Amino acid sequence: MSRRVWTKEEILEVYNRPLINLIYDAATVHRAHHNADEVQVSTLLSIKTGGCPEDCGYCPQAARYHTDVQNEDLLSLSHVKAQALRAKSSGSSRLCLGAAWRNVKDDHEFDHVLEMVRTINDVGLEVCCTLGMVTEKQAQRLADAGLYAYNHNLDSSEEYYKEIISTRGYEDRLETIGNVRKAGVSVCSGGIIGMGETAEDRCAMLATYAGMETPPESIPVNALVAVEGTPLEDQTPVSIWEMVRMIATTRIVIPDSVVRLSAGRTQMSDEGQALCFMVGAGSIFAGDKLLTTPNPDVNKDMELFSILGITPMEPYKKGEQPKVNERYKSNEDPEKRIKWSRPAHTIERNEVKKEEAKVKS
Ligand code: SF4
Numbered sequence: 001m002s003r004r005v006w007t008k009e010e011i012l013e014v015y016n017r018p019l020i021n022l023i024y025d026a027a028t029v030h031r032a033h034h035n036a037d038e039v040q041v042s043t044l045l046s047i048k049t050g051g052c053p054e055d056c057g058y059c060p061q062a063a064r065y066h067t068d069v070q071n072e073d074l075l076s077l078s079h080v081k082a083q084a085l086r087a088k089s090s091g092s093s094r095l096c097l098g099a100a101w102r103n104v105k106d107d108h109e110f111d112h113v114l115e116m117v118r119t120i121n122d123v124g125l126e127v128c129c130t131l132g133m134v135t136e137k138q139a140q141r142l143a144d145a146g147l148y149a150y151n152h153n154l155d156s157s158e159e160y161y162k163e164i165i166s167t168r169g170y171e172d173r174l175e176t177i178g179n180v181r182k183a184g185v186s187v188c189s190g191g192i193i194g195m196g197e198t199a200e201d202r203c204a205m206l207a208t209y210a211g212m213e214t215p216p217e218s219i220p221v222n223a224l225v226a227v228e229g230t231p232l233e234d235q236t237p238v239s240i241w242e243m244v245r246m247i248a249t250t251r252i253v254i255p256d257s258v259v260r261l262s263a264g265r266t267q268m269s270d271e272g273q274a275l276c277f278m279v280g281a282g283s284i285f286a287g288d289k290l291l292t293t294p295n296p297d298v299n300k301d302m303e304l305f306s307i308l309g310i311t312p313m314e315p316y317k318k319g320e321q322p323k324v325n326e327r328y329k330s331n332e333d334p335e336k337r338i339k340w341s342r343p344a345h346t347i348e349r350n351e352v353k354k355e356e357a358k359v360k361s
Contacts, residue, residue, distance in 0.1 A: 006210045006253045011203040015249045019241060026248030026279040033255045039305065040258060040283040040313040042094040042128065043087035047116065048074045048109075052100035054132075055350045056155075057164045057231040058195060058224055061100040064350070066357035067229035074099070074109055080116045084123045090298045092286055093315040094126035096151060096188075102167070103133035103340065110138070114145040118324055121146030126315050128188060133168070133176045133340060139183035144325035149218060150180040151188040157204035160197040164232075166350060169341035181214065186319055190220035190260065193246050194238035202246060210253045217318065218283065219257045221246050223264025229357070231349040238264070240272035244279055251280025258282045258318065265296055270304050277308065 017025065030036055050071035051063045060067035080097070087095050097116060104110055113131065120127040129142060130151035139150065154177075155161055158170040180187050191205050209215050223243055226235045243264070250259050261281035265273060273281075286298045305312065315321070 003210075006207055008200065008204045008207040011206050011210070011249060011253050012200060014252050015199055015203050015245060019245065022245060022248045023275070023279050026251040029252050029255050030278075030280040030282075034258075034280075034282050036277075037308075037310055038282070038313045038317075039277065039310050040094065040260075040317075041092045041286045041301070042096050042260070042283060043083070043090075043092040044096045044098060044285050045075075045080065045083050045087075046072070046100075047080060047097045047113070048072065048099040048101065050100055053102050054167045055165060055347070055354075057347065057350050058192060058227075060227040060230055062230070064354040064357060065229050065231070066353070066360045067227055074112055075116075077112070077115055077119060081119050081123070084120045084125055087286075088123060088125055090286065091302060091312040092125065093313055093317070094128055094148070095120050096128040096130060096149075096285075098130045098151075099132070101132040103338065104131050104135075104138045106138070110141075114141060117142060117145040117147050121148075121322060121324060124315060124321075126321075130188075133172055134179055135338060136179040136182050139176075139179045139185060143183040143185050143322065146322045146324040147185050148319070148322055149186040149188045151218075151220070152176045152180065153190050153192070153220065153222075154205055154208060155191050156195060156197050157201035158208070159204065160195070160201040162345075163347065164195055166342060166345040166347045172340050172342075177212075177216075186218070187214075187216040188218035188220065188260075189216040190218075190222065190262070192222040192224050192263070193242060194224035194226075194235055194264075195232055196235060203249070206250055206253055209257075215254050215257055217257055218260055219250055219254060220260040220262040220283075221250060221281075222262040223267065225263050225267075229353070231347075231353045237267055240268055240275070243268070243272070244275050247276050247281050248279040260284065270307070273304060274308055277310065283313075 050061045050069045052061045060069045084095050117127050126148040128149040161170050223238045259280050260283035261276045
């Protein structure tokens with residue numbers, strides 16, 4: 001069956017429907033495409049924290065801002081394995097490894113990450129990585145190590161992206177998503193609301209995803225967690241109603257993907273989260289930390305699941321377990337010329353924060 005192609009204007013019409021109708025419409029679509037009483041639980045683990053050279057205006061891990069984040073080197077394999085076992089025993093079906101890198105380099109650290117991927121795959125969890133930009137060959141090496149999914153968010157519309165990040169462009173993001181897709185890895189890609197963008201920006205981002213030949217299998221919807229010291233520290237938190245609207249709209253225009261209720265859950269009531277599940281959220285991040293920002297405790301999540309009659313999804317329910325290919329352990333074949341865009345672009349508020357950080361340190 002062919003998929004409907006949505007324009008930004010059509011998506012905006014959905015987004016602006018009377019909320020009471022939007023909730024009903026999205027809940028109906030959700031039940032036609034998914035088991036509404038099953039939610040996929042992922043654990044997110046920061047394997048290399050802080051010191052990132054990028055200037056994402058929302059991120060406390062960017063080296064140029066003055067935040068409380070302490071830099072940490074790459075975690076050991078034994079630590080990651082212990083976390084994987086812990087995540088599995090507490091109901092997660094997926095472990096996501098996050099590294100504060102601009103892009104993956106063909107070096108010993110990448111080899112170490114490939115080992116982590118193999119190890120977690122052996123544990124029987126879906127493995128996801130979010131490591132910044134990757135080339136096609138790097139994506140292939142990750143796939144051959146047993147990677148199940150790769151996360152790389154578009155964050156917002158192409159227009160608004162330029163107001164948030166200057167150190168790389170939208171086309172760089174799309175290129176990495178394309179590289180992941182070519183390697184046969186499941187794509188996880190979504191956005192953040194509450195960064196000062198308009199409803200049009202939110203819908204334009206959804207139009208980009210809905211217009212892809214294969215939309216991301218997983219679409220995280222994050223509410224900005226405004227962290228002191230970042231350029232977006234003064235943003236007003238989004239209301240639960242905006243979150244419900246965004247999840248519901250995503251559900252309707254991209255019905256087959258799993259929509260993930262991601263950052264910002266600590267600011268939401270149980271009732272608010274229940275509404276998000278009702279309109280189409282089919283996944284959450286568990287664990288008391290999302291990289292560096294707070295997240296509800298896993299026991300609290302399980303309590304809420306029990307009240308709502310939700311069960312955590314088993315691993316590989318939506319795809320097969322990747323087979324590890326031993327032939328791809330080699331670290332040869334670095335890309336000779338990797339060109340990422342936007343070398344001279346600057347965003348004033350990001351520059352201001354960088355200067356303030358210099359004065360404080
Ligand atoms: S979001 Fe990722 S790429 Fe951007 S500054 Fe943070 S760690 Fe770096």
